[in-house]
Structures are given as C-alpha cells and as structure tokens.
Amino acid sequence: MIKLDQVGKTYADGTEAVKDLCLEIKEGEFCVLLGPSGCGKTTTMKMINRLIPLTTGKIYIDGVDVYKLESNELRRGIGYAIQNIGLFPHLTVCQNIATVPMLKKWPKPKQRARAEELLTLVGMDPGTFIDRYPSELSGGQQQRVGVARCLGADPPILVMDEPFGAIDPITRNKLQDEFLRIQAKIRKTIAFVTHDINEAIKMGDRIALMREGVLVQFADPATLLSSPKDEFVRNFVGADRVLKGLRLLKAKDVMKKPPLTVKVGEDPMQVKARMERDKLRWAMLTEDDGRFLGWITWEDLHASKTIREIIIPPSVTASPDTLLNEALSMMLNSAIGTLAILNEKECLLGVLSFEIIRDVLGQQVGEAQTEP
Amino acid sequence: MKRYTMVGLLLALLLGVTVWMTSKGSVGIFKMFSGMKIVSATLRHLQIVAAAEVLAIGIGIPIGFLSTRHAFRFVSPVLIGIANIGQTVPTLAFIGIAGALLGMGYNAAVIALFVYATLPIIRNTYAGILSLDPAIKEAAQGMGMSKWQVTSRVELPLARPVIMAGIRTSTVVNVGTAAVAGMIGAGGLGALIMTGIAVRVMPIIIQGAAPTAALAIALDALLGGLEDWMTPRGLKVLKKAQWQE
Numbered sequence: 001m002i003k004l005d006q007v008g009k010t011y012a013d014g015t016e017a018v019k020d021l022c023l024e025i026k027e028g029e030f031c032v033l034l035g036p037s038g039c040g041k042t043t044t045m046k047m048i049n050r051l052i053p054l055t056t057g058k059i060y061i062d063g064v065d066v067y068k069l070e071s072n073e074l075r076r077g078i079g080y081a082i083q084n085i086g087l088f089p090h091l092t093v094c095q096n097i098a099t100v101p102m103l104k105k106w107p108k109p110k111q112r113a114r115a116e117e118l119l120t121l122v123g124m125d126p127g128t129f130i131d132r133y134p135s136e137l138s139g140g141q142q143q144r145v146g147v148a149r150c151l152g153a154d155p156p157i158l159v160m161d162e163p164f165g166a167i168d169p170i171t172r173n174k175l176q177d178e179f180l181r182i183q184a185k186i187r188k189t190i191a192f193v194t195h196d197i198n199e200a201i202k203m204g205d206r207i208a209l210m211r212e213g214v215l216v217q218f219a220d221p222a223t224l225l226s227s228p229k230d231e232f233v234r235n236f237v238g239a240d241r242v243l244k245g246l247r248l249l250k251a252k253d254v255m256k257k258p259p260l261t262v263k264v265g266e267d268p269m270q271v272k273a274r275m276e277r278d279k280l281r282w283a284m285l286t287e288d289d290g291r292f293l294g295w296i297t298w299e300d301l302h303a304s305k306t307i308r309e310i311i312i313p314p315s316v317t318a319s320p321d322t323l324l325n326e327a328l329s330m331m332l333n334s335a336i337g338t339l340a341i342l343n344e345k346e347c348l349l350g351v352l353s354f355e356i357i358r359d360v361l362g363q364q365v366g367e368a369q370t371e372p
Numbered sequence: 373m374k375r376y377t378m379v380g381l382l383l384a385l386l387l388g389v390t391v392w393m394t395s396k397g398s399v400g401i402f403k404m405f406s407g408m409k410i411v412s413a414t415l416r417h418l419q420i421v422a423a424a425e426v427l428a429i430g431i432g433i434p435i436g437f438l439s440t441r442h443a444f445r446f447v448s449p450v451l452i453g454i455a456n457i458g459q460t461v462p463t464l465a466f467i468g469i470a471g472a473l474l475g476m477g478y479n480a481a482v483i484a485l486f487v488y489a490t491l492p493i494i495r496n497t498y499a500g501i502l503s504l505d506p507a508i509k510e511a512a513q514g515m516g517m518s519k520w521q522v523t524s525r526v527e528l529p530l531a532r533p534v535i536m537a538g539i540r541t542s543t544v545v546n547v548g549t550a551a552v553a554g555m556i557g558a559g560g561l562g563a564l565i566m567t568g569i570a571v572r573v574m575p576i577i578i579q580g581a582a583p584t585a586a587l588a589i590a591l592d593a594l595l596g597g598l599e600d601w602m603t604p605r606g607l608k609v610l611k612k613a614q615w616q617e
C-alpha cells in the first residue's frame with residue numbers, strides 16, 4: 001500500500017510541480033497517474049522512492065513513513081522503471097535485469113536464472129537475448145528489458161514512469177496485454193504513469209488525473225468516462241468518451257442467449273414450424289456437441305433439404321474476452337447484425353447485437369446525464 | 373592490425389636511424405654517444421615520464437571526478453578553467469617557469485611534467501563523467517545503488533574510455549615535454565639533443581631525437597591498445613552501431 005498525504009513539491013526555482021496531493025494506492029492495485037505533460041507525474045513518482053525530496057506532506061509505504069527507512073533499502077524494495085528506460089549500456093541484458101538481485105548479493109547462478117525467467121515473462125527468448133548489450137536491442141525490446149529489470153528482485157511495489165512510452169502502437173498494445181497478463185499473476189501494487197488516456201483506461205484499476213500539480217479526479221475508468229468531474233476531465237478523456245467506455249466491457253459481460261439454437265440433426269420442417277411460431281427469421285446452428293456451425297434462415301428451410309445443406313458459415317466470430325469496441329468494429333466491418341461468441345472449443349456461448357451494444361451505451365450515457 | 377603494422381614500420385625506421393648514427397662512432401672531432409649511453413638516457417627519459425604520469429593519474433582522476441560532484445559545483449568551474457588555460461601554455465614556457473621556480477634537476481622536471489600531465493586527465497575525467505546520460509545515473513540511484521556503487525559500477529566504467537584517452541594524450545605529450553626538460557638538467561634523451569644542438573652536429577641531435585619519437589609512438593600504440601581493452605564491450609558495440617548509422 002502506498003499513501004501520499006498532502007504531498008507538495010516546490011523546486012528550487014519556485015516551480016510548484018505538485019500541490020497538496022493525497023492519494024492512496026491499495027495493495028495489489030494498478031493505479032495510473034494520468035495527465036498532460038508537465039503536470040507533475042514524474043515528480044510524484046520520484047518522490048515515492050525519494051529520488052526527489054518532498055517539500056511538504058508525507059508518503060507512507062505499508063504504513064511506514066518512507067523517510068523512516070534507509071533510502072537504498074527503500075529503493076531496492078520498489079521496482080522502478082524510469083521514463084527514459086536508462087539501461088546500463090556497459091552491462092549485458094542479464095546484468096541489467098539482475099541489478100537489484102546483484103545489490104542484494106544473490107548468488108550468480110540465481111541472478112542468471114532470475115534474468116532468464118523475467119525475459120521469458122516479458123516475451124523475449126532468453127537464449128537469444130540474455131547476453132546481448134542494450135545497444136543490440138530494438139527500442140521496444142529495450143523497454144521490455146526495462147520492465148523486466150524493475151521486476152528484478154520481485155519487489156511488492158512497482159513505480160513505472162511511462163514504461164511503454166517510446167514504442168509504436170502495435171508493439172505497445174502487445175506489451176500492454178502482456179503486462180496485464182503478468183499483473184493478473186503477480187498482483188503487485190503499481191503506480192504507473194502515462195499521458196495516454198487509452199492506455200490509462202485499459203491498464204488502470206483506478207486513474208488519478210492530474211493537472212498542473214493538482215489531483216483533479218481519482219476514480220475507476222468507468223466512472224472517469226461516465227462522470228467526468230469538470231470541463232478539464234471531460235476534455236482530457238475526449239468527446240468520444242462514451243465509445244471509449246466500450247473498451248471497459250468484454251463480450252462475456254453483456255452477451256445474451258441466442259434466440260433459437262438448432263442442432264444439426266433436427267428435422268427441417270419442425271424447426272421451420274418453431275421459427276414461424278416465434279416469428280424468427282434466422283436461427284443458430286450447432287453440432288450435437290455444441291460446436292457452432294453457422295446460421296440458417298427461415299426461407300432456406302425445405303422438406304427436401306437436410307439442415308446441413310443450407311448452413312451459412314459465419315464470416316467472423318469473437319471470444320468471450322473480446323472487448324466491446326473490438327466486437328463492434330468486427331460487426332461493422334463484416335456488415336453483420338449479430339456476432340457469435342464462442343469459447344476456445346468453438347462452442348456457442350451467446351451473441352452480441354447492435355441492440356445490446358446500444359443498450360450498454362444508453363446506460364453509460366444515462367449515467368453521464370444523471371451526474372450532479 | 374594495419375595500424376600496428378604502420379607503428380612497427382615507423383619504430384623500425386627510427387631505431388634503424390639511431391643505430392646507424394651510433395655506428396658512425398664520431399663526426400669530425402666530435403665523438404658520437406655510445407649505444408649504452410642512449411639506452412640509459414632512454415630509461416631515464418621513461419623514468420621521468422612514468423613518475424610524472426603516475427602522480428598525474430593519482431591526482432588528476434580524483435580532482436576531475438570531484439569536480440563533477442554537486443558539493444564542488446562552486447570550485448569546479450575554476451578548476452576546469454585552469455585546466456583548460458594551463459594546456460595552452462607552451463611546454464617550453466612551462467619548463468622554463470618550473471626551472472626558474474624549482475631550480476634545476478630531476479625533481480623540478482618531474483614536478484613540471486606532472487602538473488602539465490594532470491590537466492588533460494582532469495579535463496577528460498570531468499567531461500567523461502558529465503557526458504553520461506543522466507537517465508542512466510538516475511536508474512542506478514532509483515534501484516538502490518549507494519553513492520559509491522553508482523560511481524564504481526556505473527560512472528567510472530562508462531567514463532573509462534574517455535579517461536584513458538586523457539591519460540594517453542598526456543603521456544604522449546609528456547614524452548616530448550620530457551625532452552625539453554633536458555634543458556633544466558633532468559637528463560634523459562633531451563640531454564643528448566641539447567648536446568647535439570650545442571655543438572651543432574646533426575647526427576648527435578638525431579641520436580636523441582629519433583629515440584624520443586620512437587618512445588612517443590610506442591607508448592601511444594601501447595596505451596591505445598590498453599584503452600581498447602579497458603572499454604566495456606557494450607560501449608564498443610554501441611560505437612559500432614553508431615558508425616553504421
């Protein structure tokens with residue numbers, strides 16, 4: 001747990017970088033510090049590990065004032081990824097990652113084993129990369145090593161200053177996914193800086209939005225999107241904030257049961273009668289074991305044809321973990337009104353439709369309009 | 373390798389000339405210096421250079437390093453200023469002043485050379501450490517290295533090639549300056565040259581000058597190799613990558 005209590009920082013030249021900041025990051029929570037350039041994010045991070053002394057206020061880690069601890073001990077317990085990566089150019093990837101283990105005097109083989117483990121964790125092949133030097137890596141690989149390095153001695157707390165800053169959007173997206181996957185496993189208490197609203201929404205359990213050294217709003221992503229506190233927040237999250245809200249939900253959160261599911265072995269005319277009764281123009285078709293096969297329409301059903309002959313195979317399907325914004329664009333791209341959601345065994349779990357998504361959006365807009 | 377072939381050829385040429393001059397035995401009424409005399413003068417020369425250089429390294433690196441520390445921020449501009457201006461004083465003037473102030477002889481020469489040799493070492497140490505990317509130092513601190521660990525594990529290894537370059541420059545310059553120190557009676561190869569000039573016999577001058585040049589070239593190559601050897605591999609890779617860009 002990290003707690004900032006009325007923290008303020010005034011630099012020697014009079015710049016008030018942080019003003020009266022109160023923030024509490026819970027155990028295992030992923031807290032994102034968000035804000036425009038120069039709003040004091042880096043300053044706040046460096047105050048946590050005492051690279052920058054505070055002017056006013058107190059910072060506690062697990063209830064202990066950080067100034068009560070020996071500074072180097074404190075820092076070895078906080079994984080730190082700096083804004084500019086800052087790998088040591090004269091040390092190998094292995095030595096870079098094992099910096100804190102080395103400082104903690106772990107035996108050499110254990111350091112190397114740890115470096116290998118962490119490289120694998122960030123999606124790099126230890127065999128290829130462990131003995132390289134930082135200048136022999138691409139920018140994205142360097143940032144991964146930076147992330148691996150901050151995990152070096154398995155610290156309970158991570159302080160990460162734009163760890164995915166200088167990467168192209170595709171690699172960045174991949175790294176974000178990987179990091180979320182890692183975090184789900186290791187459950188660290190994380191303070192994570194970014195100035196990218198999309199990254200904040202995707203990664204954060206809670207988002208602290210700062211402006212000119214002041215904390216403007218501290219809330220979970222859904223609240224930040226649905227009820228921005230003031231004009232600044234509204235502008236910062238963007239005019240498309242309702243659409244952005246779709247990123248917060250997965251298909252499995254809102255999908256519905258299909259109106260009618262038909263097994264491939266059923267009699268066509270009975271199926272047709274059922275569809276007429278329920279006024280349905282189409283039904284979804286599965287194998288006897290539940291595997292999804294495709295669609296059938298009312299017009300195609302004939303006594304002379306088996307059901308297998310009239311299947312319309314699906315052009316696109318989604319998984320339960322597909323984000324709603326992705327699901328929506330899949331539907332728009334392939335011009336279908338209903339998207340089948342399949343599990344990894346291709347069994348049909350449910351469907352998404354424009355109506356369902358519209359209802360979700362409607363709820364969010366409703367929430368937004370009821371704000372005080 | 374090509375570089376070392378060149379160095380080898382040059383050295384062979386210079387030593388050949390020296391041996392040739394020595395083998396003349398005498399020019400007119402003047403006797404040439406003996407081979408023994410040249411060897412002992414060379415050793416003396418080396419002794420002066422080495423003594424001055426060891427002192428210069430021992431003093432220069434700490435001064436250069438301390439000048440980069442926050443606590444010395446008021447003194448360091450003065451120190452670095454002196455180091456810069458000091459290097460523009462011609463060696464001849466330097467030796468002259470040292471002779472006038474400290475008297476003649478070996479000690480005066482060593483002290484003069486030492487002061488002169490310290491300047492590039494201070495300057496390079498200072499520049500080498502200041503030119504490091506601040507992000508690297510910050511990462512080191514932020515991960516919990518003590519001040520001493522930041523210095524010994526990060527700053528000095530990264531600045532080492534630049535510091536070594538300073539030592540190399542100062543050594544090579546010193547070989548020449550030590551020859552001038554022959555003027556104030558310190559001995560060494562400079563004494564042979566002075567004698568040659570006094571009696572205006574070119575072969576005798578060459579007997580002193582050629583070994584001096586050979587010494588400078590040999591030490592330069594040697595320290596160049598050392599510099600290369602002491603450069604962390606990661607930095608060499610970096611340099612190569614930058615070349616290719």
Ligand SMILES: Nc1ncnc2c1ncn2[C@@H]1O[C@H](COP(=O)(O)OP(=O)(O)OP(=O)(O)O)[C@@H](O)[C@H]1O
Binds near residue numbers: 011015036038043195
């Ligand atoms: N050492 C310093 N001395 C004086 N002012 C500083 C110093 N470091 C930062 N500042 C100022 O403090 C303010 C906050 O800086 P900070 O680095 O915390 O911003 P940031 O939110 O991390 O910005 P960015 O997104 O660009 O990294 C800025 O106005 C900056 O100019």
Ligand SMILES: [Mg+2]
Binds near residue numbers: 041042043083161
């Ligand atoms: Mg910053």
